[in-house]
Amino acid sequence: MKLLKNCAICFLMLFVSMAYSQQEQNFTVDFETFNLENGLKVILHQDHSDPVVAVALTAHVGSAREKEGRTGFAHLFEHLLFLESENLGKGGLDKLSARIGGSGANGSTSRDRTNYFQTVPNDALEKMIWAEADKLGYFINTVTDPVLAKEKQVVKNEKRQRVDNRPYGHTFYVIDRNLYPDGHPYSWEVIGSLEDLQNATLQDVKDFYNRWYVPNNVILTISGDFDKEQAKEWVHKYFDEIQRGPAIPEMKKQPVSLAKTKKLYYEDNFAKLPELTMAWPSVYSYHPDSYALDILTSYLADGKNAPLYKKIVEEDQLSGRVNMYDYTSELAGQLMLQVRAYEGKDLDSVAMAIEEVFSEFDQNGIPEGDLKRIKAGLETRFYNSISSVLGKGFQLAQYEIFAKDPNYINKEVEKMRAVTADDVLEVFRKYLKNKAFIATSFVPKGQQSLALENSSEAKVVEEKIVEGAEEEVDPNQDVTYEKTPSSFDRSVEPPYHGSPELQVPKVWDDLMPSGMKVLGITNTEVPLVQFSLDIKGGQLLESKKTAGVAHMLAEMLTKGTATKTPAELEEAIEMLGASIDVVAQPEKISIYGNTLSRNYQQTMELVQELLLQPRWDEQEFELLKKQVLSQLQQQAADPNDIAENEFRKLIYGEQSILSYNELGTAETIENLKLQDVKDFYKISISPTVATYLAVGDIRQEEAVKSLRNISANWAPVSVDFPKIPEPQKPETSRVYFYDVPGAKQSVFMFGAPAMSAKSKDFYPAEVMNYRLGGGGFASRLTQELREGKGYTYGIRSRFLDRSYTGPFVISSGVRSNITYEAAELVKQILEDYPSTFSGEDLEVTKSFMVKSNARKFETLGAKLDMLSQISDYGYDYDYIKKQEGLVNNMSLLQIQELAEKYVNPDKMYFLIVGDAETQLDRLSKLGLGDPILLDPETGE
Template sequence: MSLRKLFYCLLALSISIPALAQEKTGNFTVDFETFSLENGLQVILHQDKSDPVVAVALTVHVGSAREKEGRTGFAHLFEHLLFLESENLGKGGLDKLSARIGGSGANGSTSRDRTNYFQTVPSDALEKMIWAEADKLGFFINTVTEPVLAKEKQVVKNEKRQNYDNRPYGHTFYVIDRNLYPKGHPYHWQVIGSLEDLQNASLQDVKDFYNKWYVPNNVILTISGDFDKEQAKEWVHKYFDEIPKGPQIERLEKQMVSLEKTKKLYHEDNFAKLPELTLAWPSVYSYHEDTYALEILSNYMADGKNAPLYKKLVEEEKLSANVYMFNYTSELAGQLMVQVRAYDSKDLDSVQKAIQETFTNFEKNGIPEKDLKRIKAGLETSFYNSISSVLGKGFQLAQYQIFANDPNYINKEVEKLLAVTPEDVMRVYNKYIRGKNYVATSFVPKDQLELALENSEKAEVVEEKIIEGAEDEVNPNQQATYKKTPSNFDRSIEPPYHGKPELNIPDIWEMNLPSGMKVLGITNKEVPLVQFSLEIKGGQLLEKPAKAGISNMLAELMTKGTAKRTPAELEEAIELLGASIYINAETEKITISGNTLSKNYSETIELVKEILLEPRWDQKEFELIKQQTLSQLQQEKGDPNSIAQNEFKKLIYGEKNILSYNELGTPETVNNISLEDLQNYYEENLSPLASSFLVVGAIEKDRALAPVRAISANWPPKNIDFPEITEIRSPEKSKIYFYDVPGAKQSVFAFGSPALSATHEDFYPAEVMNYRLGGGGFASRLTQELREGKGYTYGIRSRFIDRSYIGPFMISSGVRTNITYEAAELVRDILKEYPSTFSQEDLDVTKSYMIKSNARRFETLGAKLNMLREINDYGYEYDFIKNRESKVEELNVLDIQDLARKYVNPEKMYYLIVGDAETQLEKLEDLGYGKPILLNPDNAEN
């Protein structure tokens, strides 16, 4: 875990006895209180009254490092199991509860060393959450039966296929960790585990794991947000006190590693289109004294235009579009890594040579003081960003308590980071990199072994074979019986709500400047930050098909220096302010957005002005961006998810429509674009008359406007002609389209049709209708039936994509390959039945979620900025959230059914599947929509 994530975490005081703590960083103070129950449960409370929400997190000190080889993946499997059912919440557990109370959605994550479960809910539901979390810890394991375990194994295996087996470079860390950490080391295997181990896990194995690790004395409960402290303590005692303490659990000893020799390994990657080199040296565990200098070393060597590795590999040698270096630390050990995805056909020996030459040069020159200052400057902003939500504070409190185990560590960490000197950076370089053995992996495209490092050995990678009927079907309706755990009160009674959170819509101020630019702002002083976005209407919409991708290239080039500053000088000026400035091209706009300390706002916007109005038009940077774009397009050819997105747009909008193009363009159009084309696009299509400046944070209106007025006064307005969007219609009859990726371990679905624009009066009602179909996460039918019922997928969702023109309704998922037909058939049937089966109960749950979840709408600066964006893009009223509450209340079951029939018609839909044609294509004709159309019959792009 990187220092940036950990450095500004908030540390709880020792919780062996009740304590009250205040930690200070600069002028910012965070109050929290900690105490322990007799059973060992550690509790951290942090009050934040700024929004009517509260985050509850349960963190268990167990991850994959506490597993045994041959029984891997258990910690992560439990993360899944604990959401399914508990004795008193019943089937669906937290997922059903979350939908009713307007929560953010029950979620969790697993690392090498801990598993956490978390959710943010309206403050009136805190007792319900404490009740639910206690049920997980003390009243859960009896609900895990053979059928439950069998189904969830399939879900986890689908997650592994989606995130590791069916994507480019997905096995990199598997190869690194198996060779960096010796057999028997807790980090030798992956957190996800192996398919074989998951399949072999018995019910008794699962219960033994739970009974050993899921005990109060191995758990931290964190409550952060708007709540009454004494009342919360009372509820914690009520629901957790009687859960028995488990056996004493000793901390694991640190297990740092060393290598006797350098290991070079290669793997032919079925999905990779570019060669990738990864180097890994043994490093240090989290909070080791060398962590701080190693983080700064990594940042200096690879991050940004000033980084030596970037200058050498990207700018001078033109070997790659980017280079990454990071210090990945965990509780017991760590690894220092350099990763480079080279351009097409580049030999990885040349990449390694360039890396070594850069290191040799560093040995002579070290890190300059100004770069050390620049790197440290961004940390203050990172700190405030890390605590911008109550959930973030809760995470960080638990993280420090588990891994630092030191009541004052945040003070020590600040001191140690700020004390890092150039000599420290050189010392850790010499200690961990110079002349040291490492693991090197070469992941190369199929049949391009000549690109791998010389003298590399074949890596051991276990790849699943596609076998029809390889996994048993699961009966989701099978009823399980189990003996309930006794309690001293009736836990089956759900606690009541307490109070009613008020929906406090932030005050919005507005100004129209003489140039025609509109400014919208919200003043909010919770943290000393400002976020902003200059939104310039146009983007891809103003492109010509022959020059598709030009707005993306312009956006990339605008950050590469100004008339006054070189690219490196511009980057340095931004970083010295502790700020970030990004430019993105989208389908309907180009945005210049950023994040800065309030005290540095004016200086940051001055740089925005310079970027916008004084472009550099650097030919060298333009050629570099063109090369990087072509490389990215090449990468996407091997990624089934990117293929699905790109092919789906072609089906929706038709190949002649500019909206059907990849926003990056195509290799042909990118090669057609010149620097003069970018200059012409800039002159013709960027105007304050089509622009709005959005700003939120710790800044008053007058101070926010001052530097924006300077942009407006120096930016000549011009009228822009926006093209008419051709009317887009659904197909008269559904058709199946298939894109072949030989050997794919999953089939990626993109099903849908043109629907409606975000400005249409039915758009929000349609979103309400979609909540129970596929927009409500675990509360949706698609998830319940395909994931929870059948185990076909790790995740599936449906949504209406918001655009000012007609956007599509889209269903997206990745399903295991050998049930492609069955999954597609089930999706079709759910869509067919949805209008006639949507019930009053479905409507009640939907209304409860849609209204109650509004309490979470404005918690962070990002959420407030997004609200301004919706108002600006679609002409919504300032109080559109309250208006939507009224609309939700007015909807009835018949309204929802009519909306479903109108906008979600499975008989007039494109069914796009990206997968293995050899094993899956033929069966799809049985869906009843004719013979599937193979989009790449000669497989020319593979």
């Protein structure tokens, strides 16, 4: 993915349109399809609920269409298509997105498809169609050797960040190399190898483009608030004359089988805990067995009622969690089971526990109640998935490519509902029982004895850190090329059409007799309600001796009630198709919920039970302690977690509870007693500091009614908020270095204490930061470090919103061998920013800040976030409107003053987590004194 490629999109595509109840059987997603003469498939879906439109271009090409020795091309190409096109010029969609208030041009690559997507205000639809057509038909001439050389570095940095520089990052490399035979298109990773990326030539890239990026291999989806006939006219105008490519034959399904089980181990440089991963050959996407397999994996591993959880987590206490899922792709699939064990646990004991669970399942199968429970959860996932126009567009394209029918969106749910208990048992016996598998044991250095018995050493290619190994590149040098002919002048950007007016959702409020406040927004687009009961306090109320107790309390509230065991509580929630989570944050504890609107009242009855009648289960408490201690060990192995924890200490200092990890420390968790959690509950959980927020298919009267019993039975207490020491900016900037030997990247966190979100400067400072590092690809930090130098995969700056003083922070991961150069460039950008912020920068900033408001409240989650802002910081109900007026009246002088005040590189902490042996000494050249090497034990 261009910025943050994560599994969210994969899961979105997997679960959207899975299940709906008898009450919603008539629910359908309406759409229209048509084909251009050049083969381009167009899918249109209208949704007039918000003044936004999502445009996505999906190419039927992923890593499976590559050749060995040239892996990573599909993903590299995803990156290249954002950089420039003949008529958009350099910066392409990124510059356009900044001006039109878009969500940011982004993309993702899988084994079998690559997509490009963005949500924009509906007045910019013609601009987006013009831009997407330019990308498809008027792009390849702009790719030059310097551009290719730079983007190779960006993609290689992405691989280091996602794979090479984190614990267990090489797991899928080992699994797929051994699960699939040589030459199978899934035997290499989507991101490819560093060597293959480096060896890619300009001709390779052009050949790839001409083969796969042709209209007859691409789908255009447009979903949202637009005029259908007008959209068709624009599609024809901009796409019709793009030439059809050669015919592309359909790839045959290539399922695999294993003759015998293969066990491998790898001593991981970053791992602190042993992890077992098992993979069995499975089925391709939309295979008839895939629905039963989804239910099987959910039943075996998800939640307290899952047999694997009961055996591995509760009974044997080998791990804090179990993860199992069916990973399907176009040509084949694989069943994945993963367990990260506790410190020192032999993975053979984990494998034995798994085998025992499988044996019991073979005898007993899945109970009907659990089958019903799992299907109820899928129903809620379905409605959550279609709450955005982009989600609908994604799914329509997905079905078109892999099911050959976009109307699968209105069919597939019945296939899931038709799964029986016998079907689930049958697929278990067909794909898991006594079947050969691949097993990997990733263990800490020097702990090979924890690996599965009779495991062979896995082969993993490790990159060496070598100074000067990669040459500097200049992608901005002038290059001339002959433009692709067109019947009209495509360099003229289309106009806006209309002007979408921001519709701020109407907020209703109430006050319960207990002192609990109520805020809500009614929205009936989908039959869902999302809510949050926010109780101020959280970490702010902890003492140093009880650090982590707020997190422990939040977790314990989900571990059963006075009348329900933890498993019974979970089952009661899931039978409603609901979810309830309790989360501790620095300044509050929140009970989050998501439920079908028809089950809202029953869901709130369960909220009342877990809030007011905690079970206080001693066994669950001891199990939770083990899980938290394991999490702390895992964080100690991850450079990104290390950076966050060390930066917190620098910002707030040892006298503040805010300098502590929200999970606590190993010492405080070891010493914590269940009575400490009970005591914390008594002094911190009060309706007088609580606000209930609700959005969705619910009226004010219903919300208030659901809270009456809670309010009547919740005794108020006086909550004493201690004074938080005010963090101070450093007098002079210094470099702090935390050594992670062998790190393939250096993680940056640069910043200083700034202000509270309640400050009058907070929003103006966010406006100021847009062009610095808050605007994604429109920002200078990204343009210079990623697009200009290829030093990083991503970099951003932001002001953290808190009711107390929060920091300004710049964060990034850069390749190790340019740590000094990257830090120096960031420092230079900060020094120059106030004096070089131009009138053009201000106009782009204003345009984005105002126009992007059209997208502000599309989803229920966005509406809930709006209520949180109002509740947490005392903002007015129409604060968005007031912010519009503020940004429109900002001047260059204000921007410069804010930059000098809050992003001063002379009074900032420069924290770097990386390989000290190769990088530490050079950092003294920054002119900030000799780097201070932090002690891994104390952080000092």
